[in-house]
Amino acid sequence: MSAAAGLVTHLPEVRKAAGLTQAELAEAVGVSRKTINTVEKRVFVPSTVLALKLARYLEVSVHDLFVLEGG
Amino acid sequence: MLTAHALARTRVIIFGVSGVLFFAFAFVAMVTGGIPESERWYTDLGVLPGLIGILVAIISFAGGWAAGDRQAGMAYDESYRADRDKAQRVGFWTGVWAPAVLAILAVIGLIPEGPQVYTVVIFMVAAYFLSFTYFEMKGEA
Numbered sequence: 001m002s003a004a005a006g007l008v009t010h011l012p013e014v015r016k017a018a019g020l021t022q023a024e025l026a027e028a029v030g031v032s033r034k035t036i037n038t039v040e041k042r043v044f045v046p047s048t049v050l051a052l053k054l055a056r057y058l059e060v061s062v063h064d065l066f067v068l069e070g071g
Numbered sequence: 072m073l074t075a076h077a078l079a080r081t082r083v084i085i086f087g088v089s090g091v092l093f094f095a096f097a098f099v100a101m102v103t104g105g106i107p108e109s110e111r112w113y114t115d116l117g118v119l120p121g122l123i124g125i126l127v128a129i130i131s132f133a134g135g136w137a138a139g140d141r142q143a144g145m146a147y148d149e150s151y152r153a154d155r156d157k158a159q160r161v162g163f164w165t166g167v168w169a170p171a172v173l174a175i176l177a178v179i180g181l182i183p184e185g186p187q188v189y190t191v192v193i194f195m196v197a198a199y200f201l202s203f204t205y206f207e208m209k210g211e212a
Contacts, residue, residue, distance in 0.1 A: 023076075026145065027145075030145055030148070031145055031148040031149070031150070032076070032079055032145050032146055032150065032151065033076065033211075034079065034150055034151075034210040034211050035148055035210075037211065038150050038210045039150075043209075043210065044150050044153060046149070047149050
């Protein structure tokens with residue numbers, strides 16, 4: 001079971017729609033590319049602060065990026 | 072200036088190399104019953120892991136300093152801390168299980184009997200370095 005079991009992320013779709021690479025998004029929110037990669041692969045659950053930073057930078061709500069499995 | 076990516080890559084390399092060296096030291100200590108002591112500390116092979124550890128710390132701190140606060144913060148961010156914590160758990164459980172495993176190996180005659188404290192400690196450090204390197208590389212892929 002992955003660390004992010006129970007959490008569904010739409011980060012890859014939202015990031016690509018914004019025309020950003022993982023490295024560009026990582027630089028913008030001040031984390032490593034690995035962090036973005038592991039969040040997108042549901043290996044790592046981001047902190048609340050990072051989730052909010054991602055949502056703010058991508059101009060979406062946190063719920064547009066992360067939802068609980070099964071709604 | 073070092074980027075966060077270069078800093079993380081450097082960390083993986085030095086942790087990986089150190090892990091292999093520590094594992095090799097632990098293995099030699101295990102099969103020989105401990106690193107033999109010398110009359111002079113600087114010719115005693117047993118001090119080498121400690122010197123490697125200090126070198127790793129110096130390179131890590133120097134790299135962070137050269138990269139600056141923002142890039143260092145990116146390289147040592149929350150997924151780094153999660154991997155570090157997982158690697159520390161691997162090191163801890165290695166320390167818990169290693170004495171029992173070494174005792175069994177000694178009883179069945181595969182390794183010499185005697186104090187293996189050095190071996191256990193170096194195996195713990197090797198487990199930390201190698202598991203951290205594995206988690207970091209897995210996250211990058």
